Each structure stands twice: as structure tokens, then as C-alpha cells.
Amino acid sequence: MTASVFFGCTFIAFGPAIALFLFTIAREPLRVIFLIAGAFFWLVSLLLASLVWFISVQISNKDSAAQQKGLLVFGVVLSVLLQEAFRFAYYKLLKKANEGLLTLSQEETMPISIRQLAYVSGLGFGFMSGAFSVVNILADSVGPGTIGIHGDSQHYFLSSAFMTMAIILLHMFWGVVFFDGCEKQRWWAVAAVVASHLIVSCLTFQNPEYVGSLVPTYVILFLMGVWAFYAAGGSLRNLKLCLTCKDKDFLLANHRPR
């Protein structure tokens, strides 16, 4: 539509992710590395899923719309499952790397905990997923036109941007919950992550009924956020302490090092 729409949608889609990156990841090189490696793992999963989909589309009947729709559903489900599989593979790799890093390092404690790794890898997945979702759309939003000459809804750019923001944050929450579930051998948590990912992806088939896909996605985002908060070590008591600014007294009372 113009530069203002381009920047508006970019900030909506990547605003939280940029903020998280700037304040929590950018200063620690180890976190940056693991972020990028996580993004790469997501990329490989997408590569595999798209290869399978591409081959299946080539051998399918291109004229049958029902078959193409079916193939699309199959492609989405396969992609989700592959992403979660690669998340598990990354978890295994990180466990192994942790032991290796501990051997190499001169300090006795781990430079990075598995919780931080969960958050960073989730955010890495989210960055790359968001980029692939929205970069092409942003490139087209720079031109002078907006969607609608063939009768489509005008709110395409805005809803894509909001959906992307939700997906990035969701990947981060899924990462935290997933790794926590794997650590504590709680396989039902892992299954819940996979299921919610499937639900969110399949909700996008509701488009162009953007309300039908965005509102449930944000509900799931909120629920997963709460779950991830608890899995990362948060609690209601901590939250109340922070909000009522009693945290300094709490620290002094418990003699914890910052």
C-alpha cells in the first residue's frame, strides 16, 4: 500500500520479537548462537516438508481443486509434525552440546541453563517462522495498491501481521513448555504442544474469515503464555511481588544473589 503500511505491519509482526531479542539475547553471544541454530533447525524442517509437498503436488492431478485442497491440508499437518520433530531433535542436540560445553569450559557451572536454551530456541523457531510467513506479504505492501480488486478482503495485511506476531510468541511459549516437558519426562505436555500447534495452523484455513482465525489463536496464545510462565519458574506470588514493587524486600529477606 505504501511505506507507512509496510512499516506498520513490520512493527506489528516483529515488534515483540525485536524487543525480546534486544533486551534479553543480543548481549550474550552464546544465546545468539543458539538462537540462530534454532532458526536453522526450523528452516531444515520446512525444507523437508516443502520437498515432500512439492513432489506430491507434481505427481497429483493439478486440475482437481478438491485434491489440491486435500494436499494443502496434508502439507500443513506434515509441516507442523516435522517442526515439532525438529524441536525434539534440537533438544537432544542441546543436551549433548551441554555436556560437551561443560567439558570444554573452564568454569565449573554451565554458562547457559536448559531453561534459557528452551526460551532461546523457541524464539529462534519463532523468528524464522515469522519471517517466512510475512516477508513476501510485506514486500508487496510497499507498492501503491491494496488488496481488493478481485473482491478479497481489505484487511489482509493487518491480519497477516497480527497472525505472525501470535505465531512468533507461540513458538517461544511452545519451546519453553516442550523442553520443560522433555526434561521432566512429562510426555503429555509435549503432546499438548503438538496438538495446540496443529490447532493454530488448521485455524488458518478459516481465512478470509479473519475473526474466526485470529481470535481463537490469541486465546491459545494467552493460555500457552500462562503455561510457559509457570513452566519457566514463575508463580502468582512472584507476579504479585513484582507488581506491588516489594521485590527488593523479598531479595534482602532471602539473601539471594542477583
Place this chain on the structure above:
Amino acid sequence: MDLLSSKWLVNLLVCCLFVGELSSHGCRCPRSRVISGRVRARARGGSYWCTSLLLFVCVCVCVYFIFLAGVGCNSVEKKIYVNLNYTVPCVRLLNATHQIGCQSHLSGNVGVLHVLESEENLDWVLHSGLTPPYLVILESSLFTRSIMMKLKNGSSRVAGVAVVTPNANPSQGTSPHTSCPNENTGVYTENYDPTMARCNVTVWNPLGTGLSYEEFDFPIFAMKEDNDTQVIRQCYMDHNRAGNGSTPQYPLCAMQLYSHMSAVTDTATCMRRNNINFSLSPEMVCDPLSDFNVWASTRPLNNTAKGHKEGESVVLAAARLDSRSFFFDIAPGAESGVSGFVALLAAAHALRNATQEAPPPRNILYAFFHGETFDYIGSSRMVYDMEKNNFAVDLDNIHSVLEVGQVGLHAESRLWLHSDPVSRKNSSVNEELILRLQSAASGLNVSVEEPGFSQPLPPSSFQRFLRARPIPGVVIEDHRSAFTNSFYESMYDNAEYLNISYPPDLTPDEQLEYVTDTAKALTEVATVVARTLYIQAGGAESRLGSINADPQMVTRILYGFLVRSNNSWFQQLIPSDLVSHLTDRPTNFYVGVAQQPGKPTLLVQYLLANLTGSTVNVSQDDCWNQRMYSYLWVQGAAPPNSTERVGFCMRSAARLSKALSPAFDLHEYTSKDYSTWTESRWKTIKGRIFLVASHELEMLTLGVGVGVLLTSLMLTYIMSSKADILFSSGREPANATY
């Protein structure tokens, strides 16, 4: 930059960033530490493993990104834009003092569509409309000088104009050319005869509006009445039409037109900019209009011996090849150019046998000049070459000139003979010529007369010869004073205007052979010209009866140039590498800027070779030009039994001579004597339609984005500064981590 290449760039940048990050961070871990002996080997192996993994990662990622970018076809773009398929722009032309034509911004002109209903409706566009700038869609009946001048004056609110050209010619005549064509470069200047300069005696083109010579700073495109135009009208009806006096609501239908021209101001400026040598590949901004003249002679002339030829006396038979219109590359030129040179071609064919069996004492030189519309490019070049002894003959060798002008429309079968009153006073050759013309026309169905009063010559190539020498000559036209051509140099000057019509249900080959009435009339003209040329060259009067033009030939040539050039007869006459130049549409006679001869020039050359030359039994390898003759290999026809064409070598005196204005050879870019026309260069010419949203909605989106960014920055800062407290429960004692 188009969207596909911008995606390539984005993907490549992400790829490079990824590679850079990984290679800078990744392999630093093992090497940057002081490693004890126990782990040295492991570290070295670790660094090799690290490097190879990184390389593999980089290759994978890059291949992936490039693969992704290469799978083109962007469906989001298809949802937004509808690209227009057939768009013909008006381009910028420059001469010594002015620039004419149209210009758009570098990134295209965007305007809200408005279909103009009448001249009063212009008020909405120019004053009362609420969403300027507007892009005005005009029907061809509204494409008049008054409307265009009003749009030009209000050009801050006008983003562009699109003219819908109808399939049939309008009933009213209109010509976008000036009313006095080529008034500064003809022979009638203040020095020659002030009473006759600047069309004081006769305004040759009274219907001329001069639109082609105005300068517009918005793009003007022509569109056909096809599906795209229907889509445009439908879009306008759905979104832009104000119902019952209410204002139309966003989103509105808009169009974007790209026709950015690189050259500005005038020829001297753009030629100077052409020669700036700052970079290895200098960027040209304009090119001079040039093509080639076609000439042939009945007795072959030694083309390598240039300059004056002793004892040669030549009768020059001239015609004009080119034409133009307001829009780029549409120039059917049926009456303005084609009628004249087709008559001369047919005359040359009629004279072939007579000049070979009983050759007359004088030579006859047929000359077809290109670029005459733009201040006599072709004829001024030939005169210049003759003066500088760069042509096969000299100006002193020319005995007289007979030019065939616009002869296609003669009502009541009358032809008019124009001559120059100033030079005629001193010459008796002129009187003889006119008498011979009249006697040649006797017994035929056409009458030739003089205008009967002292009138200057109409715009014709003969004027350039008169500027050099007072050569006797006559110009044959079908109008007594002002043009009868009411579509002079217009896109409507086509086969329909000449009344070339075929019965329905004929195949293209049958149409090629069908002799139309126009062809019959033109044949009469050609016979008059041929007979006159024969006597003027000194031939015997007794042979006149046997000199007749062939109507079959005339109708085929007219069909080939005005209806469809891809026909079986043209295909036989040209070599195989020119077959791709033949199209299913009428030939375009705009002079153009190519360094190579244009398509119509080559077609006329091969036609002239076929009509005045003869076949020789020579193989293709030996078929090349000699001093006296030109040899051309043509592909010929396929014999009835096979599909392979049998080619042959055509020997004739038909040659090409460069038609580039002498001003460019002399580097006099502000010359008043020669043509200085150049055409600007451009990068993209295209158009597309889409919907635009209101400015408020765009600002709202930006505001929401900035708000989301600031909120998330603030929240993240707060959370990260209190992270120890927030995420503290469930943590083990400080000395053990997991």
C-alpha cells in the same frame, strides 16, 4: 525494481547475514581459548567438525533461499494488481529547440480513475474532485485539443490520460499534426519568397490540431477496446462512481502508468549527456531518428564511384515511405505515405520491360525517402550526400524530378500537378514535364490538371532538392490546395480510410489476390506516372501504349502493407531470416531509431528488387553485391510437390542509403537547416490497475505498529529487569544447574 527481483535481494541478504553470523560466532569457540594439552586434540577435531558443519549449513540455507526465490509467481501480487496487456504510450521527441510528447515519474504516475463523460465533466477532475490526482479515461471522440489543453493546464491534479481507441474510424476528420507541416525546413523561407513562407498562401493541413507537437508532463497511453478496458470500466463503476451526489468512499480504483523518458530539454542537451564518460557503460539518453532510403535505377549505376558522373542525366522519381501518429509506433500512414510509394513501385514494375527492351537516353532513378515526416530526414541526407560527392550521382546529373505524393483518395479521378512558382519562371523543362504528364494521362480514366493559381509546393521531398538547385519538377497529389486527407499523420489513416474492403468469407490468400477498387484507381495513377517517366527520360512515344501498371501487383502490395504483411507473396520475396519480421497486422511506418534498416524499409527494398530486377542462376554463396548490381538471395516459393522452398538470387539495382540527418554527422545539434529530431530512451512502459486505501487508514496502521513496538519494548524491559524475581520459584540452590 520489480517485486521478483526485490525478493531475490531480500533472500540473498538474509542468506548472507546468516552465513556471516554463523561464521563469525561459530568457529570462534574452540580457538579463542587457551587449551590445555588434554583437550588440544579434541579441540582441533572440534574445530574441523565445526567448520564442516557450518559449510554444510551455509550451502543448505543458500540453496534453499535461492530455490525459494526462484519459484516465481507471487500470488499476493496477483491479488492486488491487474496488469494491462496492450498499452501504447506517447514518447518524448526532442529537436533543436523543444521537447514534445509525454513524461511520467520514474516510479510511475498513480491516479484515481475517472471516466470522462463530456467536456463539462472536466470540472470534477480539475476543480471539484476530492481525491486528486486523477487519471482520466477518454473516449476517442473526447481526445480533442481543447480538452487536452485544459488537462495540461491543470496538470497538478492530473496524473495521466488513457485514450480508448475504437475499432472503427471516427466520422469527423482530425489530425494531430501541425497545420503547416515541415514549415521551417522546406524551401519556402523568408529568403526564397516571403509571401509563400509559413503557409501564407495555403494552409495545407486545416484539420491539424498540433497535439503531436505539444509537451505534456503526464503519461498518455492508448488502449484498445478489449477485455482490459472492460475491467477498467467495471472497476470504475464499482468503486469510483459517486451515487446521487455523494462522495465515493475508499477504497477507490486507481491506475499506474510507467513511461519515464530519460532525455530532457532539447537535442543538444541530450547528445551532450550521451557523451558523458563517467562509467564503463555510459548510459545513452536519446537517439537520432534514422533509417534507410531505398533507391534503384533503370540503368545500373556504379555505386563505388561516387560523385558526378559524366554524361549521366537522371530523372528522379521520388516518394515518401514514412508516417507517424500521436502515439508511439502506431503509424499506418495509408493515404499520407503508402498510396504514394505503392504507385511508384507499380510504375517501376510497369517500366521494367520497356526500359530493358528500348532503353531511353536518360536514366530513371527511383528514390523512396524515409523520415520525411520529421523535417525531411531522408531527402536532406540524399541532397547532402550528393553535394559532398558521397552518392552515385551528383545534383548536376539530375535533369528533373517527379514526385508522387498523396494519391490514394482522388475523388472524381482527378490528379493535381503542383510545381514551384518561383523556379518555374526560369525553366521551360517544367512546362514540358506538365505537358508530358497530360498527354500520358490521355486515354486513361484519370485527368491531370494544374491548380490554376500561383501556389507553393505542398510539403514534399522535392523542396529539399530545390533548396540546393533550381531543378524543374512536379509533385502529383490528389488535392488542389489543402489536403483532402482528413486524418493526416493520424492513427486513423488506415486501410479503412482508403476504402479497402474485401467481401466477407475470403481466406487471407484470396484476399491477397482480390483486386479492390482502391487498387484499380491506384493502378491508373501508376500508369500515368510510368508513362510520364518514360517520355521524360526520352523514350519513344510509340511505346507508351504498352506501359501499363498491373492491378494484381498493386492490390497485393496494398494488402501486404495495409492489412497483413505475413502473406504468401511477401514470404516468397524475402530471405528466410526476415520471415520473423512479418506480422499479421498492418505495417508500422514510424521512422524509429534503429541502426539497422527497419522492417518496412527492407520490405520495400526486396519488393523493388523483385519488381525491377531479374533472376540469375547463381548459388547462394556467390550471391553478393557487386559494383553495378546488388544481388539478394530470397527464399522463394515451394514447388507444388514439396514443402521445401526453392531460393533464388535476385539481381537488381535496388540499394539502401543511410537516412540520418546531416546535423548529426556535422554535430550541429541546433541546426536550422537540417532535421535535429531525436527520440528519448526509456526503461519500462507498462500500466496496471488496483485499489488504493485512504490515507487515514495507512496512518492508522503505522500508528498501531509503532504502538505495538513501543509497548513490547517497555514490557520486555520491565520483565527482563525483574526476571530473577519472576522466574525464581522452582530453582535449585545456586551451585548446581541443569
